[in-house]
Structure formats: structure tokens, C-alpha cells
Amino acid sequence: MISIRGPDASKAPLEANILPCRIKYTGPASSSRQFWNPTSEQAQEANDGTPGGETHTSYFRGRKLVGTKLVVPDGYQGRVLNPPSNEPLTGNQKREVLYQDDEDDEGDEIEEAAQWTTESSFSEIMVWGHELAVDGSQDGVVKGLEEWMGMSKILNGYDGT
Secondary structure (H helix, E strand, O other): OEEEEOOOOOOOOOOEEEOOOOOOOOOOOOOOOOOOOOEEEEOOOOOOOOOOOEEEEEEEOOEEEEEEEEEOOOOOOEEEEEOOOOOOOOHHHHHHHHOOOOOOOOOOOOOOOEEEEEEEEEOEEEEEEEOOOOOOOOOHHHHHHHHHHHHHHHHHOOOOO
């Protein structure tokens, strides 16, 4: 069984960004405003009088990026998790996690196999596209998040109330 330990109340929420590039590094990065300085501004009204949305722009390694903000829906939490250890599970450990005997003779709780800790949380994800805002109907990340939310509602029987 996998359990997730809640967030530390003293840690501030993070800003989650998905960039349209591959970076072969997963640790923290000390970014300076010189290299990463996203701006947000209110777009002008359209000709039909509908209010314009918010536009997000930044530059990364000399390329213009335009962001689309995805908000984590009510009832869900965005979390950055740390695995229980840096060492991957062996084949036997994986089988043990999958096939733990859930019928304990004395009714005691089963010992947890893995406890993940919450590094931080986030309430929105900024998905960046090259030169243009990402098209939600075509972008794999946006579609994947929306499909995951829909599947989660079905599997968990979550009705939003």
C-alpha cells in the first residue's frame, strides 16, 4: 500500500510550469529573473464586446513562450511528492507490495510498504507553448489532465459535493 503524508503547513505553494522542451534534470533550480520572468496582462476586449482573457508571456533561451493556465478543480489537490527512498524497489519488493495478504489473522493493520511525503502543493499549472498558446483540444498535456480528472471522478465516484 502506498500512503501520502500531508504537506508541511510552513511551505508556500509552488508555481507548476510545463515547458515545451526536454530538460534532463529533475532537481531544484535557482532561477533568476534574468532567465525566467513570466509576465501576465489582461487581453483587450474582442470586437463583439466579450472580455479578453489573461495572456501569459515569457522567454526561455531566447524563444517566446505563451502560457495557458489550468486550475486544479475544487476537491482536488496538486502535490509535488518525494518517494520514500532513492533506491528503486526490487522485483521481490514490488511483488510484496502488490500481493500483501489483506486477511490478517489478528485484524491488525497491514504495515505500509511505501510512504511518500509532500514536498509542496500547487493550485494551478501553467502550460507553455512556442509562440502561441497551446490548443487544449490538440495538446497532449492538457488533454491528458482533463482525461485524468474525468477518469478519477468515475473511479472514485466523486460527484463534486
